[in-house]
Amino acid sequence: MGILQASVPEQYGGFGEHSAVTGVLAAEAMACGDLAIALAVMAPSTYVMPILYGGTEAQKEELIPPVIEAEWKPYVAALTESRFDFHLGEMSTIAKKTKSGYSLTGEKAYVPFADQAESFLVFAALDGKTQAFIVPPDAEGLTVGERDKLLGIQALPTFPLTLENVKVPTDARLGGDDGFDPASVIASAQFTIAAMAIGLSKAALDYALPYAKEREVWGKPIAQRQSIAFMLAEMAIEVESNRLLAWEAAWMLDNEQDAAKAAYLALMGASDTAMSITDRAVQVLGGHGYIREHPVELWMRNGRGISTFAGMAMV
Template sequence: MLLPPLAKLRPGGRHGVATTETRDPIGYLVAGLSRLAQTDVLDRLGLRKQAEQAVFTVTRSGFSTVTTASRTFARSGAKDKAGVRAPVAKRSGQFDLTPSEDEQMLVDVVTEFATEVVRPAAHDADAACAAPRELLEASLEIGLPILGLPETLGGVSEERSAMAGTLVAEALGRGDLGLAVATLAPGSVATAIGLWGTDEQQQTYLPAFTGDDVPAAALALTEPHVLFDVLSPRTRATRTADGYVLDGVKSLVPRGAEAELFVVGAELEGQPVLFLVESSTPGLRVEADPAMGVRAASLTTLHLDGVTVPPTAVLGATDGSTYAECVRLSRLAWCALAVGTAQAVLDYVTPYVKEREAFGEPIAHRQSVAFMVANIAIELQAMRLLTWKAAGRAAAGKDFAREVALAREACAHKGMQIGLDGVQLLGGHGFVKEHPVERWYRDLRAIGLMEGAVLV
């Protein structure tokens, strides 16, 4: 399929770009990347001149404040009316995991963005615990916040986009996992509202994500407790005459200091439930919480102390089904990020072992080295196929609980092993920040720990 010429793009979405005349769902991204290439963003984010950025913090005690005052989300839509839902994707067969032409085009566009913009900025972003502002703005230009929204809500999807979202997360993870989380976090909240929101919730919040001034937003599920079980949150929601009161602590929340909207998981009358919480709500407080990995996502801890929300703040069902589906889709996104980051490891170590010489010959000639690289390739392909199968079933509206559980088990353990092997293959170089493998190893350790944050 040929890329649509920009002259045929019609106004209507971000920066006057909506879809092509044939309503190609990838039109936003193609047009956005074309616009991006015509600006100086690449130069400002390239190796020649890193964009200036403020250091977020490097200590937990270095930042603690109430949440930022959010914009005023004007209430709109019908309270008791169901929201718009994208139709499920049509698949030719259960084991057909081949990306469609549109999906492959999407992968190519985002891969170029990850290579030209994300990868060069990764080192400094990891050190600063913050994504460059120019990079975040560039991610908006290619339509990441509206990728999971149907066209009727101002998005680009003609059908359920779990597969497309998985491919995007994988491509971004290949650039840098921390920056991928930072860029995907707002779109994850928009996708959640598109999947489970009522008409009122969609009409109230989604216009902000489809406009020019996209708010930072975060999906907060993880909690700082020993043996934390994401399906049994300790954050409590108490029903009152005026709505609900939330109390608890959420950890590893991406871009929490600037987020204007949170999707918070809490236990309500014995069931886990999702709540929409605006950052201007009294009782919210955020503090810096930089971790071992995923540092570029500006991770924070979110404290909820008597946070009062209206009855309309409940997102989806209150029987735990929506919350469980959210967890599965979030784990699917983390699996995709693991696949992308593991692919980056393989791409880096393969030429390295062929060029690095010891005792007069490339170290790739050693069986122990060659077998380790081959094992990385084998495990990586297994991770990818398991993740794609789970994504395909999710997009088709089928039960994918078993598939995503298998994918997460493989990606959490094998992904971490791939990161470790990458460090080992570089020897002493694997231990220093001159090479990116040590960062990828730290990031891959998060796959089995973090819940929420991203969603497809």
């Protein structure tokens, strides 16, 4: 689709200059169509964008072109962990320095396309600091579990990943010996998922609104009933306000400002909004909202998973 290529400079095989704002616009538009497909299409960006943000020049020249110069390939990041207190800046997966490189041990969750991945970018804590490492899929000690059975976003195959003393060479560390600052990567992941949540919310609103205008009860469209009208108005306000939060965070990152707070606020606001708006869309449709003839029940299930996938997209 050219989405990833448009965010990568020509010197690394792309055809554009990196723009986080452009990325969130694309993420919202795709998620408005289908959240699972949007996550699938953008899965390789979770591998490429950290390299673009924090890799050495040699790593950028070696690792980025193979991902974007051909058709879509499953190069993916292993970032999320199955912990109730999981935070992108505090990993339970541990990296230890060895004589020949690094050793990785831990468990990752919801890794997309792990069963067919060309390469993994695994995030782990090294001396208490989140770092990233290139890990080949055939590395000894790397195990892909059974496919996750999800409530929603079922079109995206995700898997648990276990690392048991997985050895990687020194040059597998993103950023070389000095590593990299993960702040921009974390912010990018957060406001990209926020943009996707906004896209999902917009889809639900765009479906519920015309339905409410056409559906009549006691000779009057339900959109003219005060309770429904207020609900739809609140849904529209929440979509627009959360969109601005995501745009602001992306703009700040593009302008080399600290986007950590803005990105976190965007993610929290948009993920909560996605759950509430999709739920209210089901309410607007009444009994029709609960049957699969209409897509709002799917969007409600997908919306519940937004916060779970906070590490599965970035632009």
